Amino acid sequence: MRRLLITVYALVLIALATGSATFCLQTHSEYLRQKEVARVTAERLTVAQTRLANQKQMLARLARDPEYVEMVIRRRLGYVKPDELIFRFEN
Numbered sequence: 618m619r620r621l622l623i624t625v626y627a628l629v630l631i632a633l634a635t636g637s638a639t640f641c642l643q644t645h646s647e648y649l650r651q652k653e654v655a656r657v658t659a660e661r662l663t664v665a666q667t668r669l670a671n672q673k674q675m676l677a678r679l680a681r682d683p684e685y686v687e688m689v690i691r692r693r694l695g696y697v698k699p700d701e702l703i704f705r706f707e708n
Contacts, residue, residue, distance in 0.1 A: 678685050690696050
């Protein structure tokens with residue numbers, strides 16, 4: 618009888634240890650996954666902040682530099698002055 622009780626306790630202890638180990642491994646893998654998601658999100662945030670800073674710079678320059686405004690209009694919209702010819706070459 619005593620031997621049976623010790624065997625039952627040992628099996629219960631093994632089952633609890635196995636369950637705990639499985640839970641810990643799953644939790645650790647979820648932690649690593651969340652850590653990777655946070656890293657990727659931080660990278661995307663850095664890129665977005667850099668783009669925002671560049672766009673703010675461009676906006677400020679557009680507000681105060683008429684020559685820059687003219688250059689942007691010519692490049693992006695293809696505007697020309699009267700009696701001006703533009704030659705475009707394919708790359």
